[in-house]
Amino acid sequence: MHASDDLPPVTLDGTPLRVADLVALADRRARVSVPSHALETVERSHRTLLAARDSGIVYGANTGVGANRGISVVDDAVELTPEEEHREQAAHGRRLLRSHASGIGEIEDDRVTRAALVVRLNQLLAGGSGISPGVVHGLLAAVRSDSLPTLHRTGSIGTGDLTALAEVALTLIGEFPWRSGGVAPVDFAETDSLPFMSSSAVTLATTALAADVAARQLDAATVVAALSFRALRGSSEAFDAQVHAARPHPGQVREAARLRWLTESVTGDPLPVARLQDPFGLRASPQVHAPARTALGVLLDALDRELGGPAENPLVVVDGVRHHGQFHLATLAWSLDAARTGLLPVFSLSTSRLGLLMRADMTGLPPFLADARRNATSSGLMIVEYVAQDALAHMRIDATPVTSASISVSLGLEEHASFAIQSTRLLTSLVRSSGAVLAVELFAAVRALQMAPDRVAGTRLLPVFERLVELIDPSTDDRPLGADIARMEAELPMLGAALRDCPA
Incomplete structure (x- = not known):
């Protein structure tokens, strides 16, 4: 056995x-x-x-x-x-x-x-x-x-x-x-x-594995955005159901409902709000996340069709064979391009929130979430913005569409190609970098809430925060931060579990 x-x-x-x-x-x-x-x-x-x-x-x-x-x-x-x-x-x-x-x-x-x-x-x-x-x-x-x-x-x-x-x-x-x-x-x-x-078995396998990571990271991005929202004392009006009903893109309505569900008080106690109107990083999350989810959904739908049924040329049918072009992955390539293009803004917005978390005027905490009481020149998390922006720069390159290219091979008799394999490898690279971007924001949000835990108390995010804060070094001294970021990145695939009971 x-x-x-x-x-x-x-x-x-x-x-x-x-x-x-x-x-x-x-x-x-x-x-x-x-x-x-x-x-x-x-x-x-x-x-x-x-x-x-x-x-x-x-x-x-x-x-x-x-x-x-x-x-x-x-x-x-x-x-x-x-x-x-x-x-x-x-x-x-x-x-x-x-x-x-x-x-x-x-x-x-x-x-x-x-x-x-x-x-x-x-x-x-x-x-x-x-x-x-x-x-x-x-x-x-x-x-x-x-x-x-x-x-x-x-x-x-x-x-x-x-x-x-x-x-x-x-x-x-x-x-x-x-x-x-x-x-x-x-x-x-x-x-x-x-x-x-x-x-195209290798292309389909690569796409499926990358799309699975992307789906988990989009769920994680919602939870991370919610943690930053609470750390920055955002205004829940941005997620109000009536606001999104006024222009009801289905994905946007659902994303707003998820963020509202995560960040609302479940005890009835009022939550702190710092501003009448927040920066885009906080109030535009539903609008930015929704197209990414839609594009990924289209890709997964295309994969459902590609992962089943024959596509060999020639194709054997009941009464013989048929010669055809079913091997051409134009639909998959287009869906991959759309998914990569849709995903990039989600993580660009993550770096926007990260920048807000560094600012004392936005958090009401020390600049760079440093221990300023011990050393006024402490750098705190200053350098992690550089880390996130490096990863985001790679993502911008990986989001470049491939379907506009042309080709001619085999003496000019095969004069078009989808380049789906190139697109899916770019997706693989993109989701690898996006994990780094999201992990940095997550670490900063947890550090901020570590300094002000009352901001997450009474919300559905509290168990998430309590688990994550145990994984990072409690010291706020200036020190290497790579290990903390790596631990946050390892947690990303599990963060979506926080949405399991969400009705949206």
Whole structure:
């Protein structure tokens, strides 16, 4: 009995795979289960592909690929025995894999690689590729044993992760070594090479993992904004239901309700308010957070469609095969661009609140939240603004859209690409930097509330503050602050739990 047998199962059968389930599999918190009917679908699909190849022309099965699509694998002018023809087709398939396994650069990490194998397995189980059942069994064995190939990151343009999947195939065959683990060499049939490579599994895996982080950080951003709001004694009129009902963007109404729920008094005691009208960092949070949530929702909706169902070219259908452009990830790339563009202002606003937390006239506390009673020249948290602004500068670069680019490859016959993989890697980088931005604000808000705990008393934020304040060094002396910021960043994925009972 394997240790993984005790993990909850996630069923793969070619239907849409939930992002949460894919993340759990990538993190080894779940195991894969494949029903027999899905494997039967693969067998039927393979027979259909062979019949279509034997009765006509099928791209990649009996032709070259790309600009070689009009060239037959077997020259009709040359008489070959069936055995010789089979050998020639098998050699073509192997050459296809070897020529395409030409990725370079950095190596994908274990989580992305593991998730990519799961995505590809689920796609193959949908029965649209025509791949032979033996390949599916081999890939399933690799997934179950957590055997990981080496995948290079550079070589995809958003029309299929051909280079990375060629590397997976050659690893399964036994030509490339496994990076970790390993399974018995898999026999690829003569028609299996293109069907196996015809996928954007790495792009989808990377997107799912990054989108999961982004969703958690948006929830955390709401809680952090609420903590800063209380530390700065903000006016709750900015979150009033009547205000947002006057221009009722649905996401904005919900975000205002969340902030109102977190920051309101649950004891009936009045909360301190410092100003008639607050700076934008406090009163515009619903307006800025809502578009980011909307854009991320669109991305997750696109992922729901991409993570289920076949998209191989050619696609095996009931009565044969169809050649198409479903491999083009234009919708996903656009959704990724929109998500990155929408996320950036949320964290830009975070640095605005951070700046307010440094100001004595806004907090009623010492400048830079320093222990000014002990040393009037104390720098306090002065330097953390630099840290946050550095991370935000990287985010601005990572928010640049990619869908406006153009391309022409394969002798000009493939003249467009989505660049979805570039966009999703930018999202991965962006959410990495956004964690640093948010962690710095969170640390500053906790420090301010540590100095004035009455400002959070009687609110639903009190348990959050009490947990966080125990994690930071209680000293307000000038000292290195990196460890405190790192502890706050580690807490970000859990902060969304504070919204669990919120009715909005």
